[in-house]
Amino acid sequence: MKRLLGGVLLAALIVAPFVPMGGMRQYVFHVVIQIFIWSFIGNAWSLMGRFGLVSLGHGAFLGVGAYTTTLLWNFYGLTPWIGVFVAVAAAVALALIVAYPCSRFGIVGHYFGLVTLAVGEVIRLLLIAERDWTGGSLGLTLKTAGDASFKALQYADKRVFYYGALVVWLGGLWVWHRLDRSMARAAMEAIGEDETAAASVGIHVSRFKLAITSLSAGLTAVGGVLYAQYIAYVNPETLAGVGVSLRIVFAVVLGGMYSLLGPTVGTALTITLSEYLRVKFGVHYIGMAETIYGLVLVIIIIFLPSGIYGTLRGLVGRRRTGAAAARA
Amino acid sequence: MSALLDLVFHNPLLLAEAALNGLLLGGVLALLALGLNLIFGVLDIVWIVYVDLAMLCMYLVYFTVQVYHWPLILGALAGVGLGVVLGVAVHLLIITPILGSPPVNQLLATGGLLFFIQSLATFLWTTDHRSVRLTLPTIEFAGMFVSFARLIAFGLAILVMLGLYLFLTRTYIGTAIRAVSQDRGAMALMGANPQRVYIVTSAVGGALAGVAAALLIIQYSVHPYFGAAFGPITFMICVLGGLGNMFGAFVASFIMSEIISIGGVAWSTEMGYVIAFALFIVLMFIRPGGIFAKRQ
Numbered sequence: 049m050k051r052l053l054g055g056v057l058l059a060a061l062i063v064a065p066f067v068p069m070g071g072m073r074q075y076v077f078h079v080v081i082q083i084f085i086w087s088f089i090g091n092a093w094s095l096m097g098r099f100g101l102v103s104l105g106h107g108a109f110l111g112v113g114a115y116t117t118t119l120l121w122n123f124y125g126l127t128p129w130i131g132v133f134v135a136v137a138a139a140v141a142l143a144l145i146v147a148y149p150c151s152r153f154g155i156v157g158h159y160f161g162l163v164t165l166a167v168g169e170v171i172r173l174l175l176i177a178e179r180d181w182t183g184g185s186l187g188l189t190l191k192t193a194g195d196a197s198f199k200a201l202q203y204a205d206k207r208v209f210y211y212g213a214l215v216v217w218l219g220g221l222w223v224w225h226r227l228d229r230s231m232a233r234a235a236m237e238a239i240g241e242d243e244t245a246a247a248s249v250g251i252h253v254s255r256f257k258l259a260i261t262s263l264s265a266g267l268t269a270v271g272g273v274l275y276a277q278y279i280a281y282v283n284p285e286t287l288a289g290v291g292v293s294l295r296i297v298f299a300v301v302l303g304g305m306y307s308l309l310g311p312t313v314g315t316a317l318t319i320t321l322s323e324y325l326r327v328k329f330g331v332h333y334i335g336m337a338e339t340i341y342g343l344v345l346v347i348i349i350i351f352l353p354s355g356i357y358g359t360l361r362g363l364v365g366r367r368r369t370g371a372a373a374a375r376a
Numbered sequence: 377m378s379a380l381l382d383l384v385f386h387n388p389l390l391l392a393e394a395a396l397n398g399l400l401l402g403g404v405l406a407l408l409a410l411g412l413n414l415i416f417g418v419l420d421i422v423w424i425v426y427v428d429l430a431m432l433c434m435y436l437v438y439f440t441v442q443v444y445h446w447p448l449i450l451g452a453l454a455g456v457g458l459g460v461v462l463g464v465a466v467h468l469l470i471i472t473p474i475l476g477s478p479p480v481n482q483l484l485a486t487g488g489l490l491f492f493i494q495s496l497a498t499f500l501w502t503t504d505h506r507s508v509r510l511t512l513p514t515i516e517f518a519g520m521f522v523s524f525a526r527l528i529a530f531g532l533a534i535l536v537m538l539g540l541y542l543f544l545t546r547t548y549i550g551t552a553i554r555a556v557s558q559d560r561g562a563m564a565l566m567g568a569n570p571q572r573v574y575i576v577t578s579a580v581g582g583a584l585a586g587v588a589a590a591l592l593i594i595q596y597s598v599h600p601y602f603g604a605a606f607g608p609i610t611f612m613i614c615v616l617g618g619l620g621n622m623f624g625a626f627v628a629s630f631i632m633s634e635i636i637s638i639g640g641v642a643w644s645t646e647m648g649y650v651i652a653f654a655l656f657i658v659l660m661f662i663r664p665g666g667i668f669a670k671r672q
Contacts, residue, residue, distance in 0.1 A: 102480045149661035157479060158422055162615045163660050166653045169608050173653070177646035290608060294424075294487050301484055335499030335600075342492030349485045350473050 061214060065207045077206040079323055083316045084213035085275050090300040090311035091220040092267035095227060096260055097297070098305045100240035104161045105168030106268050106296050109139040111175060111288030113269025114276035115182060121200065122191045123181070128201045132273045136266045142167070143265030144258060151257040154243070165290060172289030187283030190276065201277045209278050216274055217312075220267060224308055227263075236260060298345055304355025313357040379642045390641060393520040398637030399630065400526040403533035404591050406629035408606070409613040410537060410622055411584030417557035417620030418577040421471060421482045425490040426585060427610055428603030429462045432493060433589030435598055438506050448508070452590035456583050463582020464575055471578075472571075490603065497600035507597035529591035536587050537626070540580070544622075549576050557620055609636070609649070612656045618666025628667065632656075 069076055093106050116138050117131035126134075146167050150160055175182045182188060193200035196208075203209060227233055235256050238246040247253050276282050286292060295318075303314020321344065325337030352359045383391045412426045423429075433455040440451035470485050512524040544550040556563045556573050564570055596602075613632050617624025632652050639648030659667060 097480075102483075146657070153661055153664045155660060155664050158483070158619060159615060159660065159664065161480075161483065162422070162611050163657055165608060166612055166656050170650055170653045170657070173646045173650045177644055177650060290604065294484075294491075297484060298488065298491075301481070333499060334502070335495040335497070338495030339492055339499055342488050342490070342495055345488035345491060346470065346485055349481055349488055350470070353474070353477050353481050 058218075065210055074206060077210055079319060081206065081209050081213045081278060083312075083319050084210075084217040085271055085278065086296070086299065086319060087312040087315040088213075088217045088220040088274075089268055089271035090296055090303075090315050091217075091224055092264050092271060093296050094300045094305040094311050095224065095267070096264040097300060098240075099236040099260065100156070101257065101261065102157075102161050102297070103164040103264075104290070104293050104297065105164030105166070105171075106264075107168040107288040107290070107293035108142060108164075108171040109265040109268040110272035110275075110292065110296075111168075111171045111282075111284065112139045112142055113272030114282045114287045115175060115188075116269075117273045118188055118190055118276050118282050119181065122188065127199045128273060128277055129199075132270060135269045135273050139265045139269035139272075140262045142171075143261045147258050147261040148254075151254045156243070165293065168289050168293045172284045175284040175288060182284070185284055187281055190280040190282075192280070202280065213274065213278070216270065221308060221312075223263070223267065227260075228308070232256060232260070300355075302345065302348055302355055304358025304361075306354070307358055307361055310355055310357045314355060317356065380638075383638075383642050389519050391638065393522075394638045394641040395634060396520060396522060397526070398634035400522070400530040401637060402630035402633035403530035404588055404595075405606075405610065405613060405633050406626050407533050407536060407584055407588040407591070408610045409617065409625040409629050410540060411581040411588070412610055413614045413617070413620060413622055413625045414540075414553070414584070415577060415581040416614065417622075418553055419467075419471065419574060420560070421479070421486070422611065422614075422619075423466065423486045423581075424483060424607070424611075425466065425486040425493060425603070426581075427607040428490050428493045429459065429466070429582065430585040430589040430592070430606075431497065431598060431600070431602040432462060433459050433586045434593045434602065435497065435501060435506075437590050437593045438508055438598055441508050442506070448510075448594075451508075452587075455590045455593075456586035459582040459584070459586020459589065460579045461582070463578040463580075463585065466582075467574060467578035471574075490607075494600050494603065501600070503600055505597040505599045508593050510594055512594075523595070525594045529595060533587075533591055536584070540584070543580070549573070553577055553580075609652065612653060616656055616659060616666060618668055621666055621668055624666050624668040 064080075065077070089106070089110065093103065096103055113132075113135040116135035117128045120126040120131040120134060121128055146164065149155070150163060155163055176185050179185075190202070191200075193202050196203045196205065235246070235251045238249070238251055239253050239256060243253055272287060276287070299314040299318045300311045301314070302317060303312065304310035318341070322337060322341055325340055329336045348356065354362060383394075408427060408430060412423060415421065415423055415426075436458045437448075437451045437455040440446040440454050441448055446454070466486070466489065470489060471482065474482055474485055510525055512528075515522050515524055515527065544554055552563070552568055552573050553576065555566075555568075556570065556577075560570070563573070592598075592606075609632060613628045614625050616632070617626070617628035635652040635655060636645075636648040639651045642648075
């Protein structure tokens with residue numbers, strides 16, 4: 049039943065670009081591509097977040113990823129296909145530099161959140177300070193390579209990015225699923241509950257933490273690269289720092305970080321909500337859309353602590369077990 | 377590095393001026409850090425939204441003084457009053473319903489409020505920078521130029537912190553607040569009402585944000601992203617001093633403000649912050665419980 053539903057959904061996503069949508073076509077594509085990319089990033093974040101490693105600085109990895117490929121392409125003409133490996137390596141290196149001491153010296157909880165927040169700010173401020181080659185707070189436009197180029201990973205046709213983002217998003221879900229089924233998950237859960245107890249039963253705490261952080265950072269960098277390629281413009285405010293880092297966390301928490309589709313549902317909701325509000329209020333009431341967005345976030349966090357998708361699944365699960373109990 | 381050495385050897389006066397400005401900035405930052413730390417010590421929650429509350433108070437002072445032509449003292453008092461109201465409101469509306477939830481959710485709830493306040497301010501007052509124009513002189517002291525407004529702000533900040541110290545050590549409710557921050561469970565066992573302590577703490581924390589706002593508005597202009605500019609550094613100060621450790625936060629404020637001020641003169645404002653944050657990260661690794669944590 050579940051597999052069938054998933055299959056139908058996937059088939060619908062694959063044929064979606066061929067459905068006639070009229071004048072709204074480009075816009076709908078744009079929104080859906082963004083949902084794929086940010087869901088993937090949220091998914092990467094939740095790999096850590098679900099085990100109590102709440103990072104408030106994932107913007108750092110996003111920014112490192114996006115700027116690495118963009119700068120390599122703009123200054124050295126290096127194709128993003130190779131650049132992405134450099135970007136991932138850079139993000140993983142940064143993750144290790146931060147995560148190793150954090151895990152070595154037992155920085156957890158609030159402290160971990162605030163250290164990562166500082167890392168995100170450092171990257172954002174460095175990008176602004178090094179304005180000679182990063183463009184500072186004005187951002188940087190990707191050098192165009194003509195109309196459509198495989199080498200530059202630049203396409204005017206949104207369908208290319210649609211399928212690309214779809215594949216990347218599915219890849220992210222696959223990683224999440226694999227982790228969910230592995231022994232690493234059990235180990236990480238134990239670490240999240242009580243590090244000392246986990247270590248006492250022979251779990252290598254540091255190794256697991258570093259591995260999961262590197263994985264999360266690397267995938268986030270991939271998301272950053274994809275976003276930069278799609279938008280063809282990078283900016284320190286939208287790709288690094290506290291703002292974007294919190295946005296990632298919000299989307300995931302909104303959907304629910306303990307379930308496979310939670311980050312996706314959360315991201316789809318936040319992006320749809322903000323797009324809807326943006327279109328509705330437009331340029332007349334600047335800030336109104338974001339105001340409602342913030343209010344909705346607070347209300348959901350207070351009343352649905354396990355997220356929308358998590359709560360729904362919990363409700364369905366309870367009814368099912370209730371029915372099973374009645375039958376027995 | 378050479379930029380700093382250059383400053384030390386060729387322009388010591390400029391360096392001294394930067395150091396003095398850092399000291400004066402530190403006083404006001406310390407107010408914010410102490411308020412945030414007080415709340416953290418008692419409630420075990422980081423109010424990500426804290427500096428944005430101060431931003432709202434700054435707007436109030438701006439409007440009362442600049443638009444409605446109230447005397448500055450009255451405007452400042454109104455700002456402090458708003459701080460108290462906001463502090464209590466955040467506690468009752470946002471924190472109380474989720475006191476039992478995981479810390480992440482509590483942190484994020486105040487984070488959502490941050491988005492709300494930031495965008496509401498943009499919506500209501502646009503992104504214009506607004507400042508209270510004071511005709512205060514600049515004082516020349518041994519060849520250094522210091523703004524009188526900053527000097528006053530620093531003096532008042534120190535006075536208010538002294539008052540906070542007396543409140544926490546000499547009054548009954550202050551003693552109760554310190555008791556809760558030492559052991560939350562024991563407090564209820566002694567028959568005291570934690571909710572009352574929480575509300576007083578939030579009110580005092582809000583009031584400190586209001587005082588800081590009144591002192592900030594005479595030096596800086598206010599805009600909807602003011603909280604984003606001063607927020608992260610305030611958290612860093614609290615963590616550096618040790619979350620919940622008031623003395624630590626006080627000292628850390630001056631360390632950070634000196635780095636920002638001197639770094640800003642030697643390189644650029646952003647680099648000043650980069651160095652401050654980087655130092656924070658490194659210090660966290662060396663002393664995870666803050667610079668004044670007792671060794672275990």
